[in-house]
Amino acid sequence: PGLSYAWIFNNNTLHLQEDSRRFVSQATGNLYLAKVEPWDVGNYTCAVSSAEAQRQVWGPPTALTLRGDGAMGEYEPKIEVRFPETTYAASGSSVRLECFALGK
Numbered sequence: 001p002g003l004s005y006a007w008i009f010n011n012n013t014l015h016l017q018e019d020s021r022r023f024v025s026q027a028t029g030n031l032y033l034a035k036v037e038p039w040d041v042g043n044y045t046c047a048v049s050s051a052e053a054q055r056q057v058w059g060p061p062t063a064l065t066l067r068g069d070g071a072m073g074e075y076e077p078k079i080e081v082r083f084p085e086t087t088y089a090a091s092g093s094s095v096r097l098e099c100f101a102l103g104k
Contacts, residue, residue: 005029008045
């Protein structure tokens with residue numbers, strides 16, 4: 001509780017902006033990219049912030065490169081769901097449930 005996740009692109013101090021292709025899970029911290037484009041190639045660094053500790057920590061950079069052979073691989077459709085058995089919420093609060101469909 002109290003953690004938030006963001007991603008840094010190519011050591012830029014500005015956080016990567018989410019859009020229709022990029023999403024940062026606030027439940028897991030994972031960065032999801034749909035339909036990788038050449039301009040997505042670079043180094044990605046996860047930044048975790050704690051409001052309670054008033055601190056931000058950066059992880060090591062992870063390089064994203066494009067395959068030279070153009071192969072996509074075959075993935076059977078799969079829905080990734082990691083919901084807890086029960087989700088509690090206070091009346092009037094917001095709840096975000098995340099579900100991801102992977103595959104080709």
